[in-house]
Amino acid sequence: MKKIYVIILTVFLNSIFLSCNPENMVDEVAPQACCGENGEIPPPPPETVIGG
DSSP states (O other): OHHHHHHHHHHHHHHHHHOOOHHHHHHHOOOOOSSSTTOOOOOOOOOOOSOO
């Protein structure tokens, strides 16, 4: 009977420590600029047709 309590306690503690809370993750991540100082993304280059 003692082993069952230990297993249940272990599963419970693991679920607490390993659970993911998306709200906390979003709050911790700071916005980052990807391509320029202002964070503006440049347009893609024009498409080129080969052998057309």
